[in-house]
Amino acid sequence: MSLKVYNSLSRQKEIFTPINAPYVGMYVCGPTVSGESHLGHARPFITFDVIYRYLLQLGYKVRYVRNITDAGHFEEEGREAEDKISKKAVLEKLEPMELVQKYTNLYHWAMSRFNNLPPSIEPTATGHIVEQIEMIKKIIADGYAYEANGSVYFDVEKYNTDFSKLGKPYGMLSGRNLEDQLDTTRELDNQEEKRDKNDFALWKSAPPEHIMRWNSPWGEGFPGWHIECSAMSSKYLGEEFDIHGGGMDLQFPHHECEIAQSTVCNHKTPARFWLHNNMITIQGKKMGKSYNNVIKLTELFSGDSPILEQAYSPMTIRFFILQSHYRGTLDFSNEALQASEKALKRLWEAYEWYSKQIFLEGSTASDKTLDEKVQKLVTEFDEFMDDDFSTAKVLANMFELSSFINSIKDKHISVTAISSATALLLQKQLKVYLEDVFGLIGERSSDYGQLDGVLQLLISIRKDAKSKKDFMTSDKIRNELVGLGVQLKDEKDGGTSYSFN
RNA sequence: GGUCCUGUGGCCGAGUGGCUAGGCAGAGCUCUGCAAAAGCUUCCACAGCGGUUCGAAUCCGCUCGGGACCUCCA
DSSP states (O other): OOOEEEETTTTEEEEOOOTBTTEEEEEEOOOBTTSOOBHHHHHHHHHHHHHHHHHHHTTOEEEEEEOBBOSOOEEETTTEEEEHHHHHHHHHTOOHHHHHHHHHHHHHHHHHHTTOOOOSBOOBSGGGHHHHHHHHHHHHHTTSEEEETTEEEEOHHHHHHHHHTTTOOTTTTTTOOHHHHHHHOOOOSSOTTSSSTTOEEEEEEOOTTOOSOBOOTTOSEEEOTTHHHHHHHHHHHOSSEEEEEEEGGGIIIIIHHHHHHHHHHHSSOSEEEEEEEOOEEETTEEOOGGGTOOOBHHHHHHTOSTTOSSOOOHHHHHHHHHTSOTTSOEEEOHHHHHHHHHHHHHHHHHHHHHHHOOOOTTOOOSOHHHHHHHHHHHHHHHHHHHBTOOHHHHHHHHHHHHHHHHHHHTTSSOGGGSOHHHHHHHHHHHHIIIIIISOOOOOOOTTHHHHHHHHHHHHHHHHHHHHTTOHHHHHHHHHHHHHTTEEEEEOTTSOEEEEEO
16 A cells, blocks of 8 residues: 555656655745735645645654745736735834734644644745845856846746756646747736746845845845745755645746746756645635635634634634545535534544443454444545545545444444454544544633533533423523533433533 | 636535445434434435447536636635
8 A cells, every 4th residue: 555646747646755765855835924814725734734644644754844935925026026025014014024923923823723733844935035045146157047137037938948858848837838828928017127028036126115125146135936935945855855735826837936946956856746735715716815705714713704604613624624635626605614513523522432432352243244344444544545635535434434433322233243453443543533644633622621510510400400300490401501502412321411512 | 818627416525437425404213301412214416418338427529617827826
């Protein structure tokens, strides 16, 4: 059994083999901290967190690098060479770095609520200006970039001509060729600095009002959009590393430019496997700033948005994302999120109950067929994950298993129907997958211990009332707790359990 | 205009040519003082039209619809 992943570069599933097993280098494009993260941003970070966790689970020693873009990009290239971050800073009367800090903190807060593991290294663009300048110098020295009025541009045409001969044309990742680009572009203003429309900026001269600026051999300015990822990935992962991830919308031009820059500097395509997650849509349209249809994560968690019928917890969103395959689009709707919320609750309750059961070793299965079925469902977890991280299929199996678990709980199926070995395997694999690989956690308030005491007291009072057939009192306790978000359930064994809605 | 993806039941979503994922919602039953939850059963499907095949949701073609990238974008 071996892991297969879909490589955007080859457009097919390939067996994943690290360059230097057991070490794996993975780079994922992180956020631009010029604003709040929204639901769309959550997808790559959750997707690649699960990929990271799965690689760790397989025993790889992974260095996971995810950058923070805090140097800003151009608002609209060629027209207004303005830094997004410094522009907003002026509007909000904040220091650029204060703004960057604010949104970085918010981003980290959201990541931890999603229970995403922190990356091994989280480099910032502003912390690597020197490396970026060095890289640009090298590209100029090799003849693939030129200076114009204090800015530096990458010569795409020359790169394409030279590297096409080596089988590495510009556009190899996104599957487009330069001729098509030339034929179909519309006119842009103020392009005179560039020799060719396809050229992209490596270094941009800073206009006087620009706050974020650094000294360089070409004058004061700031780095272009693509160079930071090339500089930081090669610094921390080497000239050639295993996995490069990001959203599909970064494939062109961002990742294409990264490939060009790194290939010139290191004579190697930087990453072997390029993984791209698809977009989250809303009413069929991509969620994105330009469409004005984003739902910020803070809104999602609080329910504070006209689009939202209620708040959705981070785990509901995580589960929602895991229920689809990462390369397909995923459509947001209240209905879909509510379905995920209920589904997760059901799954989690079955899991928690089963994980508390104690199985004696050495017992055999009284129902061989059922035993085999359970075993099959559990062993398929690995097969599905190995098939390009098919989390949705694993979850489907888990739901079948939770029906089985609930049947044992309700005593429709005997505990001894399956062997203790199978039961222990199920118990172990549920934990491994739900908690370690999928990164799901139970959602409990911090003062849970105290609350539990109070609830047990109420349950006990209600039990007394019930035994005296005082249903007025017992129903009052149960109904008012529902109003507070606590659901009491009278179990078959005479006990009473509760869950938070 | 160029490049590419996609169209699955009321909704969300898996689907490697043959054995109809799964979730939510709906219906019935069981359990229950009543609930809630759970279990069992059940309804509802592969955009349309051709073709290949013994057999197609899955492959091919056309038509219609939706979307992405080509500009900052996860």
